[in-house]
Amino acid sequence: xxxxxxxxxxxxxxVGDRVTISCRASQSIINFLNWYxxxxxVAPKVLIHGASSLYGGVPSRFSGSGSGTDFTLTISNLQPxxxxxxxxxxxxxxxxTFGQGTRVEIK
Amino acid sequence: xxxxxxxxxxxxxxxxxLRLSCAASGFNFDTYTMHWVRQAPGKGLExxxxxxxxxxxxxxxxxxxxxxxxxxxNSKSTVYLQMDSLRTEDTAVYYCVRKEGGTTSPxxxxxWGQGTLVTxxx
Numbered sequence: 752x753x754x755x756x757x758x759x760x761x762x763x764x765x766v767g768d769r770v771t772i773s774c775r776a777s778q779s780i781i782n783f784l785n786w787y788x789x790x791x792x793v794a795p796k797v798l799i800h801g802a803s804s805l806y807g808g809v810p811s812r813f814s815g816s817g818s819g820t821d822f823t824l825t826i827s828n829l830q831p832x833x834x835x836x837x838x839x840x841x842x843x844x845x846x847x848t849f850g851q852g853t854r855v856e857i858k
Numbered sequence: 859x860x861x862x863x864x865x866x867x868x869x870x871x872x873x874x875x876l877r878l879s880c881a882a883s884g885f886n887f888d889t890y891t892m893h894w895v896r897q898a899p900g901k902g903l904e905x906x907x908x909x910x911x912x913x914x915x916x917x918x919x920x921x922x923x924x925x926x927x928x929x930x931x932n933s934k935s936t937v938y939l940q941m942d943s944l945r946t947e948d949t950a951v952y953y954c955v956r957k958e959g960g961t962t963s964p965x966x967x968x969x970w971g972q973g974t975l976v977t978x979x980x
Contacts, residue, residue: 785966787903794953794970795903801964838903842957842965845917847893849903 753777753841757850763858770826772853774839779819783843786815786824789852790835798837799824829855860884860969862954867974870944878939880954880971887935888912891957893967894928894939896950906952909937922948944978951975 754777764770774784782802787795797806799815802822812827826833834857839850866878880892894906907928909916916928927940937954951973959965 783964785964787967789903794973795967796970797966797968800959800966804964806966806968840903840967842959845908846919847905849905852902 752846753780753844753848755839755841755848755850757837757839757853759853760851761854761856763856764829765858766829766831768829770829770833770855772824772837772839772855774817774822774824774850776820776822776841776843780841780843782818783841784815784817784822785840785842786813787838787840788833788835789838795838826855831857860956862956862969862971864952864954864971864974867952867976869977869979871980872944872946872978874944875940875942876944876976878941878952878954878974878976880937880939882935882937882954882956885956888932892928892930892937893955893957894937895953895955895967895970896948897953897973898947898950901950904950907939908957941976944976946978949976949978 756775758773784802786799789795798809803815814825816823836852836854838852861883863881870876893908907918909928913930925943930937953973954971955967958968
């Protein structure tokens with residue numbers, strides 16, 4: 752199974768900050784990497800697919816990069832509605848595994 | 859609009875069974891692979907199982923293989939998760955998700971259902 756490791760597990764940031772979340776795969780997944788946002792009590796929703804493609808309707812302050820084993824989610828100009836937990840997920844092979852999540856909290 | 863609605867969750871004793879259902883609408887259900895993903899209370903996301911568009915192929919996480927069975931009825935646009943020999947560690951919100959995208963190109967889970975809570979407790 753491919754192991755996905757996210758860092759950090761949590762971070763505190765202020766509105767307007769630039770935030771970076773990393774995700775590392777235990778083997779190459781090319782660009783089969785997705786990012787999801789989850790708010791408490793609500794199902795996750797996709798933000799980025801294929802490592803860098805912004806899902807329709809997602810604000811352009813969200814961006815993704817990387818290939819192979821190392822990937823990054825960047826949120827520029829953090830907004831109040833962005834405080835949530837973020838998960839990376841590989842869709843390269845079954846079982847499709849998730850990172851452990853990164854909780855973005857208000858400083 | 860595209861929608862997935864889960865049902866069937868509840869409280870069940872260890873060792874007993876439960877069947878979850880997920881009713882799909884707003885898209886051609888019989889052309890999509892469907893998955894179940896779960897989330898234990900306060901924990902992260904765990905992929906559980908998938909079933910191919912025609913129901914001929916299914917795959918399971920090691921943690922549920924031999925105890926859970928995924929199936930689908932394309933005439934009813936519904937996917938099921940039969941959960942047998944339930945354990946306390948199966949307690950979680952279970953989400954039904956559609957796999958968007960191709961098999962040889964990047965693909966992702968969208969949409970997600972609202973989730974249904976399964977609590978395994980004596």
